[in-house]
Amino acid sequence: MALRLGGEVAGARPRAETVRWSRRTPVLMVLPAVVVLAAITLFPLLFTLRLTVLSWELTTGFPPQFIGLQNFARVLTQDPRFWNAMANTGMLVAVGVGLQAVIGTGLALELNRLRGGRALVLSLLLIPVMIAPVIAGFQFRMILNDQYGPLNYLLDALTFGRVRGFAWLADPRVALWAVMATDVWQWTPFMTLVVLAGLQSLPGQLLEAAEVDGATGLQALRRVTLPLLLPVIVIGVLVRFMDTFKLFDIVYQLTGGGPGNVTETIAYYTYLEGFKFFSLGYTAAMSFVQLVVITIVAQVFLHYQKRVRGGAVA
Amino acid sequence: MRNARALGAVVTALVLALTAGTGSAPTGPAAAAMQAPKEQHAITWEYPPKFSNVTINVVGDAGHNLAPYEFWKDHFPKAGITIKIIEVPFEGVYEKEKTEFVAGSGAFDVVTFYPAYIGDFAANGYLEPLDEYMKKQPDGVWNPHQEDVLPPFRELYNKWAGKTYALTIDGDAHMMIYRKDLFANPAEQAAFKAKYGKALRPPQTWGDWLQVGAFFTRKKGQTLAGQTLDRDFYGSAEFAKRGFSFAWFVDRWAASGELYFDDTMKPQINTPAAVAALQNFVDSLKNAPPDVRGYGYDELRDALLNGNVAMVVQWTDVPKKGADPSQSKVVGKLDYGRVPGLAIGGTVVHRAMMPVGRVVAVAASSKNKPAAYWVAKHVAYDMSLEDVSTAFTGLDVNRGVHFKHPEAYSDFKTTAEAASYLDRVKEALADGYPEIFIPGAAQYEDALDLHVNKALAGQETPKQALDAVAKEWTAITDRLGRQKQIELWHQALNSYKIAGLVK
Numbered sequence: 001m002a003l004r005l006g007g008e009v010a011g012a013r014p015r016a017e018t019v020r021w022s023r024r025t026p027v028l029m030v031l032p033a034v035v036v037l038a039a040i041t042l043f044p045l046l047f048t049l050r051l052t053v054l055s056w057e058l059t060t061g062f063p064p065q066f067i068g069l070q071n072f073a074r075v076l077t078q079d080p081r082f083w084n085a086m087a088n089t090g091m092l093v094a095v096g097v098g099l100q101a102v103i104g105t106g107l108a109l110e111l112n113r114l115r116g117g118r119a120l121v122l123s124l125l126l127i128p129v130m131i132a133p134v135i136a137g138f139q140f141r142m143i144l145n146d147q148y149g150p151l152n153y154l155l156d157a158l159t160f161g162r163v164r165g166f167a168w169l170a171d172p173r174v175a176l177w178a179v180m181a182t183d184v185w186q187w188t189p190f191m192t193l194v195v196l197a198g199l200q201s202l203p204g205q206l207l208e209a210a211e212v213d214g215a216t217g218l219q220a221l222r223r224v225t226l227p228l229l230l231p232v233i234v235i236g237v238l239v240r241f242m243d244t245f246k247l248f249d250i251v252y253q254l255t256g257g258g259p260g261n262v263t264e265t266i267a268y269y270t271y272l273e274g275f276k277f278f279s280l281g282y283t284a285a286m287s288f289v290q291l292v293v294i295t296i297v298a299q300v301f302l303h304y305q306k307r308v309r310g311g312a313v314a
Numbered sequence: 315m316r317n318a319r320a321l322g323a324v325v326t327a328l329v330l331a332l333t334a335g336t337g338s339a340p341t342g343p344a345a346a347a348m349q350a351p352k353e354q355h356a357i358t359w360e361y362p363p364k365f366s367n368v369t370i371n372v373v374g375d376a377g378h379n380l381a382p383y384e385f386w387k388d389h390f391p392k393a394g395i396t397i398k399i400i401e402v403p404f405e406g407v408y409e410k411e412k413t414e415f416v417a418g419s420g421a422f423d424v425v426t427f428y429p430a431y432i433g434d435f436a437a438n439g440y441l442e443p444l445d446e447y448m449k450k451q452p453d454g455v456w457n458p459h460q461e462d463v464l465p466p467f468r469e470l471y472n473k474w475a476g477k478t479y480a481l482t483i484d485g486d487a488h489m490m491i492y493r494k495d496l497f498a499n500p501a502e503q504a505a506f507k508a509k510y511g512k513a514l515r516p517p518q519t520w521g522d523w524l525q526v527g528a529f530f531t532r533k534k535g536q537t538l539a540g541q542t543l544d545r546d547f548y549g550s551a552e553f554a555k556r557g558f559s560f561a562w563f564v565d566r567w568a569a570s571g572e573l574y575f576d577d578t579m580k581p582q583i584n585t586p587a588a589v590a591a592l593q594n595f596v597d598s599l600k601n602a603p604p605d606v607r608g609y610g611y612d613e614l615r616d617a618l619l620n621g622n623v624a625m626v627v628q629w630t631d632v633p634k635k636g637a638d639p640s641q642s643k644v645v646g647k648l649d650y651g652r653v654p655g656l657a658i659g660g661t662v663v664h665r666a667m668m669p670v671g672r673v674v675a676v677a678a679s680s681k682n683k684p685a686a687y688w689v690a691k692h693v694a695y696d697m698s699l700e701d702v703s704t705a706f707t708g709l710d711v712n713r714g715v716h717f718k719h720p721e722a723y724s725d726f727k728t729t730a731e732a733a734s735y736l737d738r739v740k741e742a743l744a745d746g747y748p749e750i751f752i753p754g755a756a757q758y759e760d761a762l763d764l765h766v767n768k769a770l771a772g773q774e775t776p777k778q779a780l781d782a783v784a785k786e787w788t789a790i791t792d793r794l795g796r797q798k799q800i801e802l803w804h805q806a807l808n809s810y811k812i813a814g815l816v817k
Binding site: 055057058059060061062081145146147167168169170171172255256257258259260261262272275276277278279 | 405408409412413416434437438439554555556557603604605606607608609622753754756757760764767768770771772773774793794795798
């Protein structure tokens with residue numbers, strides 16, 4: 001008995017050890033990735049969170065001082081420039097990304113009907129996406145130049161001098177729209193690509209069934225294609241929302257936030273506070289407020305996407 | 315058919331995409347460096363004992379002001395030095411340099427910066443004091459002859475708390491530049507006389523600026539100096555883009571005799587004189603090209619040199635470019651004068667803003683400080699006459715020796731013309747009015763620039779804009795530490811007085 005027990009015990013040890021090791025192995029395998037992730041995301045996040053409660057003005061050389069939640073109070077209640085930048089960004093997101101979704105979907109539908117040369121056309125269409133935004137900004141600065149830019153020249157030539165173009169980047173009434181147009185030009189092909197991928201994965205039977213049932217092209221588009229595409233479009237819009245929320249390069253190149261502050265985006269203002277004024281605590285607080293806004297909106301999008309995907313599947 | 319329609323739609327989109335994706339002309343020192351100016355040998359200097367193949371990293375604002383390192387690229391290897399240039403956008407110099415300083419990366423040996431930031435950089439220990447290097451022997455190698463540097467630049471641009479931390483390479487001030495051919499045209503003179511009852515002449519006051527600007531503003535098809543215009547023509551133009559537009563407001567305000575703050579750092583920026591000055595700036599846009607709110611240095615310069623405007627207030631390097639046929643369509647048609655002023659007590663008081671400027675300094679974190687110092691001294695003194703006299707840089711006179719050699723300014727048709735230009739520059743410098751030279755300058759000036767720009771854009775009235783600036787300046791002072799800022803402001807005031815910029 002004792003021997004059996006001993007045998008059991010003797011046999012159990014290696015088994016227990018094996019179980020322990022088999023439990024530890026995945027942990028050990030994942031550990032390096034966790035350490036790297038903590039180093040590159042968690043540590044900066046926590047460090048930035050700590051900064052939000054400090055007054056740390058690098059221009060003075062004074063050591064940082066703990067000021068509690070004063071930075072957040074300033075962001076939320078005492079800084080009209082922050083809210084102006086948020087409003088400008090909101091406009092770029094709502095209208096600009098909306099336009100990208102509409103035009104991108106239209107182009108994808110047309111591309112999907114192409115039989116030959118689709119790959120070539122798609123590759124060419126993607127050129128703007130491959131250009132660095134700062135270069136795109138520079139190009140549009142040339143194109144939109146009031147006196148020497150080709151846009152106003154074309155407007156003048158095509159209307160026989162009856163229409164005079166705007167000072168696109170200098171007129172407060174249109175400058176934000178010019179920034180938006182640049183962003184739309186650059187990123188609409190991305191939406192096209194995403195929607196085209198979605199279109200090509202749609203089950204053909206549903207469209208054929210609609211055709212058999214006598215649905216017109218427009219009806220099939222409205223009742224079958226678009227509802228099925230909606231989850232994909234929502235993801236595309238979400239990606240573009242997050243990207244446009246951080247819009248910086250184009251603004252830096254085109255307008256520097258002007259005239260006045262009509263084109264100052266939240267990313268540009270954050271850059272100024274962080275890298276021109278070196279107010280580290282305040283910049284951190286601004287960043288956290290933005291993080292909260294992005295997280296909330298992203299959650300809304302994801303929730304909606306889940307719902308429409310469920311609806312589409314059902 | 316459907317396929318063809320789809321292809322048509324896609325091709326249209328493609329054409330738009332590819333049309334927009336066209337390239338642009340190269341800029342930067344490489345473009346400007348092609349024509350190094352002729353060596354004048356007016357300044358004597360010597361090479362240092364050869365360094366052992368050290369690399370010196372030089373940082374500065376991209377474009378024509380880094381051209382001297384290209385002009386004199388053969389000099390540096392003879393001193394055992396390899397130069398590596400790091401170009402930063404004009405608006406990004408402070409943030410790039412400050413970021414590297416704070417990070418302690420040691421990325422730069424020689425830093426080029428705008429002197430308004432000397433307080434920030436020197437007080438925080440980012441710069442190497444240069445006094446000991448300047449005293450080293452032999453004199454021809456190490457002495458930058460600071461006694462020859464004009465007092466505003468020597469005292470304000472180069473020193474902090476009594477020590478020298480930087481050497482001036484660009485002595486900036488504003489001057490008025492105008493089309494003398496238009497002012498001298500008899501038909502224009504007669505028309506002006508008939509309209510305003512007085513003689514046509516370059517504006518003496520900012521009120522005149524508006525009047526003359528309105529007079530010369532003409533539509534396409536109208537006549538200007540006997541010629542029918544094939545495009546709209548404008549009386550004046552301004553730097554109205556975000557960044558330095560505040561300087562064109564200060565040009566209009568400074569003659570009132572007021573300063574940015576009083577002794578207790580209470581902002582003086584929203585006085586009635588300041589509001590009137592900003593109103594004048596806003597009103598002047600009526601006589602300017604419609605895209606003037608997008609005009610920075612380049613656009614303002616080109617508006618004049620392409621023959622689109624009658625007059626501008628600009629930095630003093632622009633006349634050199636205006637005399638160069640490769641850059642100007644108005645060669646021989648420009649003249650220069652003092653920035654308009656304000657009529658006070660029966661006389662016109664002129665003040666010219668001194669925005670930007672450039673100095674070179676040695677980073678405290680440099681591993682090759684003696685070599686870095688020699689490079690800085692070589693561009694700031696040894697080759698400085700050549701660098702400021704050519705139209706291929708934007709660098710302006712800053713030393714006595716620069717005024718003594720008009721023959722070096724070979725873009726002007728005659729030495730007499732160059733001498734006349736130098737006389738006008740001397741007047742502009744005598745009218746000089748400084749920027750805010752205390753740590754936090756970037757924040758104070760950004761707040762001022764933002765609200766000036768909002769007034770120009772019609773987002774705020776001049777009064778609202780300047781009241782907002784005063785409020786923001788008070789908040790900035792409180793955040794940065796009021797007591798310390800007051801001490802620094804008193805120090806800056808003292809430097810202004812020593813430099814002869816304020817009484």
